[in-house]
Amino acid sequence: MNKQLTCIECPMGCLIEVEVENGAVKSVKGNTCLRGKMYAENEVICPLRVVTSTVKTVSGKMVSVKTDKPVRKSEIFEVMKKINSLTLDRNVVIGDVILANIDRDANLVATQNYND
Amino acid sequence: MKENYDIVIIGGGPAGLAAAVSAYDNGAKNILILEREPRLGGILNQCIHNGFGLTRFKESLSGPEYAYRFIKEVEARDIDVLLNTTVLSLEDNKTITAINSEYGVFSITPKAVILSMGCRERSRGALNIPGSRPAGIYSAGTAQKYVNIKGYLPGKRVVILGSGDIGLIMARRMTLEGAKVLAVCEIMPYSSGLRRNIEQCLNDFNIPLYLNHTITKIEGTSRVTGVVVSKVDENKQPIEGTEMHFDCDTVLFSVGLIPENELTKGAGIEQSRNTRGAVVYQNRETMIDGIFACGNVLQVHDLVDFVSEESEIAGACAANYVLNGRQEHNPISCINGDNISYVLPQKIDKNIPGNVKLFFRVRNTFKHCKIVVESNGVVLQEKKKLICVPGEMETVILSSDVIAKAEGDIVVRLEC
Numbered sequence: 001m002n003k004q005l006t007c008i009e010c011p012m013g014c015l016i017e018v019e020v021e022n023g024a025v026k027s028v029k030g031n032t033c034l035r036g037k038m039y040a041e042n043e044v045i046c047p048l049r050v051v052t053s054t055v056k057t058v059s060g061k062m063v064s065v066k067t068d069k070p071v072r073k074s075e076i077f078e079v080m081k082k083i084n085s086l087t088l089d090r091n092v093v094i095g096d097v098i099l100a101n102i103d104r105d106a107n108l109v110a111t112q113n114y115n116d
Numbered sequence: 117m118k119e120n121y122d123i124v125i126i127g128g129g130p131a132g133l134a135a136a137v138s139a140y141d142n143g144a145k146n147i148l149i150l151e152r153e154p155r156l157g158g159i160l161n162q163c164i165h166n167g168f169g170l171t172r173f174k175e176s177l178s179g180p181e182y183a184y185r186f187i188k189e190v191e192a193r194d195i196d197v198l199l200n201t202t203v204l205s206l207e208d209n210k211t212i213t214a215i216n217s218e219y220g221v222f223s224i225t226p227k228a229v230i231l232s233m234g235c236r237e238r239s240r241g242a243l244n245i246p247g248s249r250p251a252g253i254y255s256a257g258t259a260q261k262y263v264n265i266k267g268y269l270p271g272k273r274v275v276i277l278g279s280g281d282i283g284l285i286m287a288r289r290m291t292l293e294g295a296k297v298l299a300v301c302e303i304m305p306y307s308s309g310l311r312r313n314i315e316q317c318l319n320d321f322n323i324p325l326y327l328n329h330t331i332t333k334i335e336g337t338s339r340v341t342g343v344v345v346s347k348v349d350e351n352k353q354p355i356e357g358t359e360m361h362f363d364c365d366t367v368l369f370s371v372g373l374i375p376e377n378e379l380t381k382g383a384g385i386e387q388s389r390n391t392r393g394a395v396v397y398q399n400r401e402t403m404i405d406g407i408f409a410c411g412n413v414l415q416v417h418d419l420v421d422f423v424s425e426e427s428e429i430a431g432a433c434a435a436n437y438v439l440n441g442r443q444e445h446n447p448i449s450c451i452n453g454d455n456i457s458y459v460l461p462q463k464i465d466k467n468i469p470g471n472v473k474l475f476f477r478v479r480n481t482f483k484h485c486k487i488v489v490e491s492n493g494v495v496l497q498e499k500k501k502l503i504c505v506p507g508e509m510e511t512v513i514l515s516s517d518v519i520a521k522a523e524g525d526i527v528v529r530l531e532c
């Protein structure tokens with residue numbers, strides 16, 4: 001079975017064709033670089049996405065966050081539920097882990113310094 | 117704040133930050149950034165999604181992370197910054213009048229000025245739609261500010277007009293926060309957004325994209341209650357009988373960006389009708405000596421990485437102007453020919469050594485085409501392209517040898 005994909009790894013947006021046989025990737029065509037190959041291989045087996053959002057703080061300000069690894073696409077709304085249940089009560093700098101293992105081994109990290 | 121500055125930069129977003137660092141590293145030492153908001157970083161602060169910096173840093177950063185890379189560089193240098201400061205006017209003698217709560221209204225006349233005010237959202241699309249003016253109508257960028265900075269959701273059931281990247285990003289963002297995005301309508305037969313954003317912002321969440329469609333009516337008196345969406349013909353006129361109705365409480369507009377050039381206009385700086393930004397030489401100097409412009413105030417870029425690159429040119433050249441004084445210009449024009457909507461820089465100064473990278477956009481989608489650069493009917497350079505789309509800026513690099521060969525104006529055209 002062949003699957004057509006649009007690679008989302010960079011703004012080129014290459015159109016990739018993946019050949020899948022018995023649940024395993026047989027060939028990947030159309031990608032310009034290795035990132036695209038990896039993306040396509042994941043996408044047909046278990047699609048992954050980085051989630052970016054904001055976490056509220058006790059001061060009412062919002063701090064931007066992301067998952068430091070892509071999470072399972074099927075779990076995005078679970079991840080969002082966890083993000084929205086948090087209230088940050090400490091200062092953070094970019095890269096600080098706000099919630100570990102939000103989905104498997106992906107952590108939620110700050111993408112903004114917060115200093116109240 | 118000091119009495120005198122060599123360079124004053126108007127706007128502390130990605131363009132202003134990169135220009136400041138580059139000006140400093142090229143020898144200018146007396147630099148001030150004026151920023152309207154309470155923090156540096158500009159629009160990147162509300163662009164919390166990732167995908168920034170792939171070209172420059174070879175990694176996918178969120179907007180605030182990308183901005184911080186440059187803020188750190190500014191902080192590591194002796195560069196002055198005034199936040200919460202609004203520039204009221206700029207004169208052709210480079211006098212800047214600004215206001216803030218610390219100094220009141222004040223004026224500075226630096227040796228060089230860099231314009232880096234960025235762009236704003238086009239709102240014109242809103243004006244042609246019949247119906248009352250209820251609450252619940254926002255530009256996509258305003259909605260982005262509400263959600264990402266203020267932390268509240270402006271609506272629950274949303275229809276988006278225009279498929280520019282900010283609209284697509286907001287479709288996903290509002291969906292993640294629990295809103296239902298019913299439709300994205302695009303009047304053109306193609307989306308001006310990046311393919312990856314159609315994929316990860318719409319397709320991931322089964323949000324329908326209606327090409328060749330527009331909103332023809334907004335309903336509701338105090339709050340939006342619904343919209344009518346119609347298909348359009350090839351002249352962009354709504355086709356009767358194609359109306360679809362959506363119950364919604366929110367409408368977002370994402371219908372393009374225009375350079376923010378009130379100050380530029382006020383100073384009497386020549387502007388291009390095509391880019392709606394200043395006319396510049398390849399060093400990003402405007403037609404007024406010592407006033408430079410860079411980033412989205414000059415041309416709306418697709419990627420912030422390119423804004424940084426352009427701003428570094430402006431910063432370095434402003435430093436050169438301050439250190440070495442004004443140089444004589446020997447300009448030829450760069451003109452957009454067939455199928456090209458604009459070319460930047462609009463002027464090439466033959467006295468400035470080095471290669472020149474031309475930036476331009478095509479008017480339509482073209483496949484298997486050729487970009488031709490010519491002067492006086494003589495072809496200087498050609499570049500074959502598999503595909504060109506209006507949403508993606510194109511570039512051609514002209515070597516100094518090629519520029520020397522140009523006898524008259526340079527024309528860039530696309531041949532099919």
Ligand code: SF4
Pocket residue numbers: 007008009010011012013014030031032033034035036037039
């Ligand atoms: S395959 Fe490589 S070049 Fe193409 S979109 Fe993916 S990451 Fe970008």
